Each structure stands twice: as structure tokens, then as C-alpha cells.
Amino acid sequence: MKRGRDGLIxxxxxxxxxxxxxxxILTPKGYxxxxxxxxxxxxxxxFALLMxxxxxxxxxxxxxxxxxxxxxxxxxxxxxxxxxxxxxxxNSAVANACTGEEGLANAYEMxxxxxTRFHIPDEYVAIASTGVIGEQLPMDKIAYGCxxxxxxxxxxxxxxxxILTTDTCQKSACYQxxxxxxxxxxxxxxxxxxxxHPNMATMLGFITTDATIDSDALQKAxxxxxxxxxxxxxxDGETSTNDMVLTLANGAVEHATLTEDHPDWDAFxxxxxxxxxxxxxxxxxxxxxxxxxxxxxxxxxxxxxxxxMIGKKVVGSSLxxxxxxxxxxxxxxxxxxxxHSEAEVDPSRCDIYIEDQLVFSHxxxxxxxxxxxxxxxxxxxxxxxxxxxxxDGEGTAWGCDLTYDYVKINASYRT
Amino acid sequence: MKRGRDGLIxxxxxxxxxxxxxxxILTPKGYxxxxxxxxxxxxxxxFALLMxxxxxxxxxxxxxxxxxxxxxxxxxxxxxxxxxxxxxxxNSAVANACTGEEGLANAYEMxxxxxTRFHIPDEYVAIASTGVIGEQLPMDKIAYGCxxxxxxxxxxxxxxxxILTTDTCQKSACYQxxxxxxxxxxxxxxxxxxxxHPNMATMLGFITTDATIDSDALQKAxxxxxxxxxxxxxxDGETSTNDMVLTLANGAVEHATLTEDHPDWDAFxxxxxxxxxxxxxxxxxxxxxxxxxxxxxxxxxxxxxxxxMIGKKVVGSSLxxxxxxxxxxxxxxxxxxxxHSEAEVDPSRCDIYIEDQLVFSHxxxxxxxxxxxxxxxxxxxxxxxxxxxxxDGEGTAWGCDLTYDYVKINASYRT
Numbered sequence: 027m028k029r030g031r032d033g034l035i036x037x038x039x040x041x042x043x044x045x046x047x048x049x050x051i052l053t054p055k056g057y058x059x060x061x062x063x064x065x066x067x068x069x070x071x072x073f074a075l076l077m078x079x080x081x082x083x084x085x086x087x088x089x090x091x092x093x094x095x096x097x098x099x100x101x102x103x104x105x106x107x108x109x110x111x112x113x114x115x116x117n118s119a120v121a122n123a124c125t126g127e128e129g130l131a132n133a134y135e136m137x138x139x140x141x142t143r144f145h146i147p148d149e150y151v152a153i154a155s156t157g158v159i160g161e162q163l164p165m166d167k168i169a170y171g172c173x174x175x176x177x178x179x180x181x182x183x184x185x186x187x188x189i190l191t192t193d194t195c196q197k198s199a200c201y202q203x204x205x206x207x208x209x210x211x212x213x214x215x216x217x218x219x220x221x222x223h224p225n226m227a228t229m230l231g232f233i234t235t236d237a238t239i240d241s242d243a244l245q246k247a248x249x250x251x252x253x254x255x256x257x258x259x260x261x262d263g264e265t266s267t268n269d270m271v272l273t274l275a276n277g278a279v280e281h282a283t284l285t286e287d288h289p290d291w292d293a294f295x296x297x298x299x300x301x302x303x304x305x306x307x308x309x310x311x312x313x314x315x316x317x318x319x320x321x322x323x324x325x326x327x328x329x330x331x332x333x334x335m336i337g338k339k340v341v342g343s344s345l346x347x348x349x350x351x352x353x354x355x356x357x358x359x360x361x362x363x364x365x366h367s368e369a370e371v372d373p374s375r376c377d378i379y380i381e382d383q384l385v386f387s388h389x390x391x392x393x394x395x396x397x398x399x400x401x402x403x404x405x406x407x408x409x410x411x412x413x414x415x416x417x418d419g420e421g422t423a424w425g426c427d428l429t430y431d432y433v434k435i436n437a438s439y440r441t
Numbered sequence: 442m443k444r445g446r447d448g449l450i451x452x453x454x455x456x457x458x459x460x461x462x463x464x465x466i467l468t469p470k471g472y473x474x475x476x477x478x479x480x481x482x483x484x485x486x487x488f489a490l491l492m493x494x495x496x497x498x499x500x501x502x503x504x505x506x507x508x509x510x511x512x513x514x515x516x517x518x519x520x521x522x523x524x525x526x527x528x529x530x531x532n533s534a535v536a537n538a539c540t541g542e543e544g545l546a547n548a549y550e551m552x553x554x555x556x557t558r559f560h561i562p563d564e565y566v567a568i569a570s571t572g573v574i575g576e577q578l579p580m581d582k583i584a585y586g587c588x589x590x591x592x593x594x595x596x597x598x599x600x601x602x603x604i605l606t607t608d609t610c611q612k613s614a615c616y617q618x619x620x621x622x623x624x625x626x627x628x629x630x631x632x633x634x635x636x637x638h639p640n641m642a643t644m645l646g647f648i649t650t651d652a653t654i655d656s657d658a659l660q661k662a663x664x665x666x667x668x669x670x671x672x673x674x675x676x677d678g679e680t681s682t683n684d685m686v687l688t689l690a691n692g693a694v695e696h697a698t699l700t701e702d703h704p705d706w707d708a709f710x711x712x713x714x715x716x717x718x719x720x721x722x723x724x725x726x727x728x729x730x731x732x733x734x735x736x737x738x739x740x741x742x743x744x745x746x747x748x749x750m751i752g753k754k755v756v757g758s759s760l761x762x763x764x765x766x767x768x769x770x771x772x773x774x775x776x777x778x779x780x781h782s783e784a785e786v787d788p789s790r791c792d793i794y795i796e797d798q799l800v801f802s803h804x805x806x807x808x809x810x811x812x813x814x815x816x817x818x819x820x821x822x823x824x825x826x827x828x829x830x831x832x833d834g835e836g837t838a839w840g841c842d843l844t845y846d847y848v849k850i851n852a853s854y855r856t
Binding site: 091092093124125158267344345349351354357358361362364366367370372373374389390391428429434437 | 506507508539540573574575682759760763764766767769772773777779781785786787788789801804805806843844845849851852
């Protein structure tokens with residue numbers, strides 16, 4: 027049977043989409059970025075700025091947590107203004123979450139300082155914060171950052187560095203796509219998991235494109251991309267107060283405005299999704315203490331949504347995660363996670379593969395090479411494939427293994 | 442403010458309910474039990490039998506997994522017959538799950554052998570299996586068990602031992618309650634978490650009572666008890682293919698048949714719930730690698746269901762679990778788990794206590810003694826209390842900490 031969707035969506039648009047190695051948020055035309063050390067962290071960069079030459083169309087997706095942090099509230103207010111953003115400013119170290127009225131006032135002040143400095147309206151400024159929750163922003167350092175940080179044409183590495191907290195590496199991605207025969211770039215930077223007391227995993231994503239598209243259409247392209255990427259990764263099932271993915275489109279490449287009726291809409295949406303997926307996988311792989319990226323692909327579900335739900339259940343299972351860490355070809359735990367899902371599953375029709383080996387067929391285990399399975403699990407990327415034979419729904423989820431280091435990092439931070 | 446429900450439901454019926462220390466499934470009149478080594482496990486007891494002198498009313502709750510194992514199917518069929526059960530037979534070591542047609546035939550055969558030996562109808566026999574999944578029952582050993590196991594008046598310890606897999610201790614509980622001025626006993630035995638390859642956590646509970654009650658009423662008493670006990674514990678969020686709680690009531694104590702209209706109904710239902718809660722807490726505390734029982738009590742939710750949902754989210758959070766292991770008074774992770782829940786929460790009204798200390802009030806952190814908190818966390822039982830100020834809903838959930846040993850047990854079983 028045909029297994030795997032790898033490259034499938036890309037293959038559909040092979041002619042028009044290509045990955046840009048070493049591309050970033052500054053590959054699209056008309057953007058500058060930078061990052062500095064403002065004193066919020068001990069030595070590392072902690073203050074980042076992204077600027078578009080012109081006010082850009084904007085789309086965003088926010089955390090589903092009930093405890094949305096003040097910076098998210100302020101950014102949503104900015105976007106609601108004109109539907110345009112020109113400047114994005116981000117601090118790490120302090121998340122400005124669970125900070126009440128004072129935290130909200132500080133978030134407004136941070137936005138205002140950037141607007142004043144660059145002579146743009148407040149509502150053209152988006153802000154984000156990540157780090158410790160429950161502490162107020164040290165406004166002297168924030169003021170220093172707002173007044174000092176510079177955006178340049180080659181500041182992408184500084185930007186990528188300054189938004190990190192406990193991430194072990196920078197995360198960036200870039201794809202190019204042909205729209206009306208012109209090359210449009212989509213670049214992204216992200217930070218991922220890292221929970222240090224009393225911090226939480228905050229996922230932030232910043233995506234730039236020089237495509238010409240209005241904010242509503244951009245949101246239509248972004249939302250499904252997020253569903254299939256950032257929302258399909260799990261490190262430990264937690265959701266942060268500060269999660270946000272923000273996308274700017276400044277129209278620096280002139281072409282017929284992208285709408286769902288444009289002949290290149292699908293290619294553009296696919297390229298945006300590939301950027302999101304690329305960043306999401308980098309975040310999953312950099313989960314705390316993780317040694318492996320786990321990918322779970324589900325086909326034959328009743329709907330795409332159910333396929334994604336099952337994939338996420340499997341990749342989020344502590345038992346599956348520890349089994350992968352232990353190089354244990356433990357199909358029983360995959361069965362357990364599938365059975366535990368809310369999606370409709372008929373066990374007697376279910377097949378499970380560990381990499382290329384069928385290990386569970388139509389509801390019962392089948393013989394396989396344990397040796398080969400152990401070898402397959404001993405890689406940086408491990409793939410499980412599940413076919414349900416219920417319909418045409420398909421989806422993929424990504425996560426990481428659960429290791430001694432996860433417990434160590436999260437249990438012993440303060441001891 | 443009034444905090445804590447500990448003893449509250451008991452207090453309501455103080456006169457009529459009392460806990461029986463060292464009580465068991467054999468404290469109620471008219472039952473016998475036993476357990477032997479049938480050869481399924483290397484040396485430990487692995488085959489258990491529970492007998493009622495007379496056919497007993499029966500109520501049961503089963504796993505929600507899509508992959509229900511054959512023994513559960515056969516037991517459900519037995520119960521559907523006359524609504525009476527007289528004999529329960531359980532094997533450990535092999536779960537008879539994911540075993541297809543052959544597994545179902547073996548389950549019927551196991552039931553049949555017990556029925557034949559004791560000269561009772563097949564449908565008076567319930568069966569249960571726990572252990573490795575994906576393997577067929579070795580029917581020679583099952584046959585030996587069915588022919589050899591004896592039920593006696595003091596066989597409760599053997600029974601309790603024989604149903605265990607990787608549990609580190611036996612689990613039993615007993616409460617007595619006055620019905621029409623007569624003493625009715627409710628006893629229980631359980632096994633809990635333990636996932637060894639390719640095994641899964643199977644939770645089995647067996648409850649006996651000498652109350653006079655028909656099966657429908659018994660089910661009405663059992664279902665809400667399960668909701669507030671077994672369904673409120675989590676070790677690692679997994680659900681087994683074989684989970685089951687079975688309750689027998691043989692009417693050995695004669696009183697007016699218990700129905701919801703009986704003046705002692707509430708007391709009886711409460712006592713049954715206390716047995717379930719007692720067993721559930723023992724299971725949570727004996728989670729793999731666990732060093733502590735974590736109790737999360739939620740009040741002020743819109744509904745009891747939402748309170749239970751939030752409690753379970755908090756107690757199931759890997760970040761909360763590792764923080765407790767690390768003696769880290771990390772209220773931020775509790776906030777994260779609450780925010781992540783699907784229940785309705787207004788952060789600005791939310792209070793969080795670690796034991797007796799208020800650490801988070803109306804959406805913002807408040808000063809507390811870290812020293813006291815560390816001391817409070819350094820106990821075998823740790824309690825978090827969350828008040829939402831949204832309504833009158835309340836509920837409690839139980840779990841355990843996430844430790845190096847959890848990873849070790851689950852990652853290194855086969856290496």
C-alpha cells in the first residue's frame with residue numbers, strides 16, 4: 027500500500043515551491059530585523075525587533091489558554107485597529123503573564139515607546155513577551171530595549187537569538203513560491219519549548235512574506251496552516267499563556283492580490299504551511315531533554331480532524347514517548363493511545379507501522395523484526411504510521427521522546 | 442474561607458458509615474475468595490477467584506478504550522443474561538487483548554470451565570484478564586487455574602495478590618453502613634498501574650457487598666461513585682483495553698431492598714463511593730515510579746463536571762508532576778494546566794493554594810513562604826486547592842509525581 031505523505035503536498039507544487047536553505051524572515055523583500063541584550067537576561071540577547079518598510083497586512087493565531095497574557099491582548103487590539111502592522115517588538119526573560127492591571131499598562135507602554143521612536147501609530151505595533159510568568163516587566167530595561175534595538179538587513183540571527191528562552195538552538199525556515207510568475211518569499215523564525223520556574227513553554231512564531239495579500243485572505247491562508255503544524259506538535263501537552271504566531275505580508279513583490287480565487291492561491295497557502303510545518307518540527311525536536319523527533323502519520327480516518335487528533339494522542343503519550351527513548355518497538359502503547367482517543371476507531375481494521383515495518387494488522391499483532399525496529403528507533407527522527415481504514419481523513423503530528431533529562435530539567439530547576 | 446472537602450461527605454453520614462481497617466472483599470457476608478499460582482507468571486500468584494454463596498446482583502463500568510478486550514466482551518454478555526453473577530475469575534500476566542477471534546473463543550472457554558466446575562450457568566460467571574497484550578492465553582495454564590483455584594473464607598490476601606501485575610502492593614478497602622438499622626459491609630480489591638512491554642496500565646476493581654439491592658439500583662449507586670473516584674485518577678493519562686470495575690451485591694443482609702427512595706440510599710451510595718475513592722487513591726499512589734500521591738481539589742467551578750475536569754488536568758500535567766517530584770512550589774505550572782483546560786475559567790477570579798498557603802490570588806501571584814511550601818511538598822501526600830469563584834461545582838482528582846523511575850521503568854524494560 028501507499029504509505030507516507032512526505033513530500034506529497036510539496037510534490038503537488040514542485041514546479042512553483044522551493045525551500046530556501048539558510049533563508050529567514052529577512053529573505054522576503056522589505057523587512058529588517060535585529061536583537062540586542064537589554065539586561066533582562068544575564069548575558070544573552072533578550073530584545074528583538076522586526077520592521078517592515080511599509081505597513082503590512084497581518085494575520086495571527088493566539089494561545090487557547092484562558093490566561094492570555096497582556097502582550098497578546100495589546101497585540102490583538104493593535105491588529106483590530108487598521109489590520110496593519112509595521113513593527114513587532116519582542117522581549118524574552120519575562121512573559122508579562124498573570125500580572126494584572128499593572129502588566130497591561132506595561133504592555134501598552136512598551137508598544138507606545140516603539141511607536142513613538144519610529145513615528146508610527148500605536149496600532150501598527152505588535153508586541154510579544156516570553157519567559158517567567160507572574161513577574162512584572164522591569165520597565166527601565168524594556169525602555170532601554172525599545173530605544174536601542176536596531177533593525178538591519180542582516181539582523182535575522184540576532185532576532186532569532188533574542189526571542190529564545192531555554193531553546194537549545196535558533197529556529198528559522200524559508201520557502202519561495204511563484205505567484206503570477208514572480209518569486210514570492212515566505213520566511214519564519216520561532217522559539218519553542220522551555221519551562222523553567224515559574225515559566226512555561228511559550229511558542230512564538232514570526233512569519234514574513236513579500237506577497238501582496240490583504241489581512242483577511244492572509245488569515246485564511248494562515249489558520250489551516252497552523253492547524254496542521256504548530257497545533258500538531260506537543261512536548262508535554264501544555265499550552266502557554268503567551269503562544270502566538272504572527273504573519274506579516276508587505277506586498278513588496280507586486281502581483282495580482284492573492285485571494286482564494288487566484289490561480290496561485292493553493293501554491294501560496296501550501297508554501298506558508300510548509301514554513302509553519304518546518305518551524306513546528308524544529309520546535310518539537312528541541313523539546314526539553316528530547317533526543318528524537320517523533321512523527322506520527324495517520325491515514326484512513328473519517329476526517330482530517332480525527333486523523334490529527336489521533337496522531338497527537340499517540341505522539342503525546344508518555345508511554346509511547348518513553349518507549350521511543352528506550353528504543354522499544356512497543357506497538358501495544360500505540361494501540362493504547364489510539365484506543366484512548368475520542369475519534370472513531372474500529373480496532374479490527376487498524377494497521378500500525380513502525381517506520382516501514384507492519385507490526386499490527388487488522389486488530390492483532392503480526393510478526394516483525396525486533397532488530398530492525400530497534401535500529402529504526404535509534405535515529406534522530408522516528409516515524410509511526412497508522413492506517414484506520416475508516417475514510418479519507420489524514421494528518422500528521424510531531425513530538426519528542428520523554429527522557430531522564432526532561433524530568434531533570436523540570437524537577438530540579440530550583441534545587 | 443472554608444477549604445477542603447476532606448471528610449465532608451463522610452461527616453454527613455458519620456453516624457451511619459465507618460471505615461473497617463483491614464476489611465476486604467470478604468468482610469461482607471456470603472463471599473469466599475482465593476488465588477493461586479497457575480504458571481502464567483514465573484513464581485507469583487496469577488489466578489484469582491471470587492465466589493458468592495448465592496447469585497448476586499451486579500453492576501459494572503468498563504474501559505472507554507475502542508480496543509475492548511475479549512474478557513470484557515464476555516463479562517458484559519454474562520451480565521446481560523440474568524443480571525446476576527456468582528463467580529468472578531481473573532488471571533494476570535496475559536491480558537487477552539488484541540487477540541482477535543481466537544482470544545474471544547479462549548475467553549468463552551475460560552468462562553465455561555469455571556461454570557462447569559461450580560455447576561452454575563455460564564452467564565453467572567464474569568472473567569477478567571490483565572497483563573501483556575497481543576498474546577493468546579496459554580489455555581493449559583488457564584485450565585489448570587480454573588480447575589485448581591479454591592475460594593475460602595480467608596482467601597482475600599491470595600485474591601488481592603493474584604490480580605496484581607507490576608503493582609508494588611495489594612490494594613483493599615472496606616466500609617460499613619447502617620441500612621434499616623442493620624450493618625451492611627462494602628469491600629473492595631483493586632489492581633492499578635503498571636505498564637510493561639507490551640503491557641498497559643490495567644485498572645481492575647472488584648467490590649462486594651452483602652446489601653440487598655437489585656442490579657439496576659446497584660448500577661445507579663456505582664456509576665456516580667466511579668465518576669468521582671476511578672475516573673479521577675491518572676498516572677500518565679493512558680486508558681487500558683481491559684479496565685473494569687465490577688460490583689456484586691448478594692443480599693446476605695436482609696433489609697428493605699435499596700432503591701433511591703430508601704431513606705438509607707444516600708448513606709449506602711456514599712459508602713460505596715468511599716470504597717471506590719479509597720481504592721482509587723491507592724492506585725494513584727502506586728503509579729509507576731511514584732513517590733507521592735497528589736490530590737487536587739477544585740471548588741467554585743460552574744459544574745461538578747468542570748471541577749473534576751480541571752482537577753484531572755492539573756494532576757495529569759507532566760510539568761506539575763515533575764515540579765512536585767522536585768519539591769518546587771511552582772504555581773505557574775498549575776496556572777498553565779488550568780488555563781489549558783476546556784472548562785470555563787476567569788483568571789482574575791482564580792485562587793490557588795499549595796496545602797494551606799495561598800500562592801495565587803485573583804489572577805496574580807501573591808507572597809508566600811517558599812520554605813513552608815517545600816516542606817509541604819516533601820510529604821507522601823501533597824494537596825493543591827483551586828477555587829474558581831464561578832459557581833458551586835466541586836471535584837477532586839488524584840495522581841502521582843513524575844520521576845526518573847517512571848522513565849526508567851517505561852524506557853528500559855526491554856534493554
